[in-house]
Amino acid sequence: MASKSGKKKSNDELLAGFNALRTEQRQIANKIYELESEFQEHKIVIEALKETEPERKCFRMIGGILVESIVKEVLPNLSDNASRMKDLLESMNKQLIEKGKEILEYKEKHPGCFVNTSGVPPKILEEEEPTQPESSSKSTGILTGGKT
Numbered sequence: 154m155a156s157k158s159g160k161k162k163s164n165d166e167l168l169a170g171f172n173a174l175r176t177e178q179r180q181i182a183n184k185i186y187e188l189e190s191e192f193q194e195h196k197i198v199i200e201a202l203k204e205t206e207p208e209r210k211c212f213r214m215i216g217g218i219l220v221e222s223i224v225k226e227v228l229p230n231l232s233d234n235a236s237r238m239k240d241l242l243e244s245m246n247k248q249l250i251e252k253g254k255e256i257l258e259y260k261e262k263h264p265g266c267f268v269n270t271s272g273v274p275p276k277i278l279e280e281e282e283p284t285q286p287e288s289s290s291k292s293t294g295i296l297t298g299g300k301t
Contacts, residue, residue, distance in 0.1 A: 167266040171259055178252045185245050188238055195235040202228050 202211070207225035214220075 164266040167263045171256070171263075174252065174256045174259060178249065178256060181245060181249045181252060185242065185249065188242055188245065192235060192238040192242060195231055195238065199228065199231050199235060202231070 202224050205211075205224050207223070207228075209224050210221060211224050211227055212219050212221055213227055
């Protein structure tokens with residue numbers, strides 16, 4: 154009877170390990186979603202500012218503070234930020250793929266604990282879409298004003 158209790162605990166530990174991996178995978182996917190949204194926003198603003206006069210006044214939200222500047226000062230910063238975001242997205246997508254491989258290896262290494270006696274996988278194995286996070290208050294939007 155003691156061995157059944159020990160085995161049960163072992164299965165619980167394996168499931169906990171699996172759930173931890175899935176949680177990490179979801180967190181990476183959510184960060185990717187947030188970053189992609191911000192990257193798209195940057196691209197839209199960059200395209201709009203490319204067609205704007207370089208001396209035109211614009212406003213940028215930095216850490217919740219609206220800062221006045223001109224287009225020719227803001228555009229290079231936005232382009233740099235977008236470039237860094239693109240690199241970070243590539244890196245995070247690689248992390249997501251690696252985490253998926255890690256989960257598959259974990260499942261292959263411990264196949265018995267992921268199927269119950271009826272042969273139906275436990276609910277934790279159902280595919281879930283990453284949740285879409287609420288919009289961040291750290292937006293770096295740009296507003297263009299009148300001519301200076």
